[in-house]
Amino acid sequence: MPDFLQNSTTDLILCGNVLQVVPAWSFQKSKTLRRLDLSYNLLRIIDRGAFAGLVELTYLNLKTNKLTSNSLHEKIFQDLISLQYLAINDNLLNDEYTFLQAQISRVRSLVTLRIDLRGRDQIDKCLCNLSILQELQIWGLSGQTFSDNTFHHLKCLKIEIMSLDSVIYLAPDTFISFPMLKTLRIKIIPRLATYDIINSIFNSFKGFQR
CATH class of the missing domain: 3.80.10.10 (Ribonuclease Inhibitor)
Incomplete structure (x- = not known):
C-alpha cells in the first residue's frame, strides 16, 4: 500500500x-x-x-x-x-x-x-x-438460472434496481420478491441460453402485475 x-x-x-x-x-x-x-x-x-x-x-x-x-x-x-x-x-x-x-x-x-x-x-x-x-447486482456462474427461490429471503427489502449477469433462464416467479423494482438490467449468455430465453425473460415480468 x-x-x-x-x-x-x-x-x-x-x-x-x-x-x-x-x-x-x-x-x-x-x-x-x-x-x-x-x-x-x-x-x-x-x-x-x-x-x-x-x-x-x-x-x-x-x-x-x-x-x-x-x-x-x-x-x-x-x-x-x-x-x-x-x-x-x-x-x-x-x-x-x-x-x-x-x-x-x-x-x-x-x-x-x-x-x-x-x-x-x-x-x-x-x-x-x-x-x-436499494441496488443489487448479481454475477452468477456462466449459465445461471434464476427463480424466486434464489431471492425469496429478500422480501424484507425494498430493492429498486437489480442487475443480473450470465443469465440463461428466468423462472416466471423470479421477481415476485421485488414489488418495488424500478430498473432491471439483464445480460444473457447467447451460446448457453435456452432456446426460449427471451420468452422466459418476458414471462418473468408477469410478477410485476398488480
Whole structure:
C-alpha cells in the first residue's frame, strides 16, 4: 500500500495492479478516504484491521481478485460505518458464501451491493439487516438460472434496481420478491441460453402485475 498518502486524500484508485495483500492499518494516514478501488488485482489476504479508521469511506471495490473465505476475518467491515457501495464479485468466495453474507450484513449503511451467486447458493436472510439497500447486482456462474427461490429471503427489502449477469433462464416467479423494482438490467449468455430465453425473460415480468 502507498505510504505517501496525505490526510487530505479522498479518492484512492489502485485497480489493475498486482497487489496481493492489504496489510493492517494500510490507510491510517488517510482517514478521510471516501473512495477506495482495489479491483482487478491479485489480492489473497486482507489483514485484520486493514480498513480500520475509514469511517468516511462510502465506496469500496474489491471485485476481480483472488479472495477466499480465508482472506476475510470476522467483522472485516466493522469500521466502515458510512459505506454505501460494496463490490466483491468475481472472487473465490463461494466455498463459504454464508460467512461472506454474514459479514456484509453488518454494513447497514449499504445502498448498493455487487456480489456473486454461484450454482445452488442463495441470498441469505441475514441480508435483511441491510434495511436501506436499494441496488443489487448479481454475477452468477456462466449459465445461471434464476427463480424466486434464489431471492425469496429478500422480501424484507425494498430493492429498486437489480442487475443480473450470465443469465440463461428466468423462472416466471423470479421477481415476485421485488414489488418495488424500478430498473432491471439483464445480460444473457447467447451460446448457453435456452432456446426460449427471451420468452422466459418476458414471462418473468408477469410478477410485476398488480
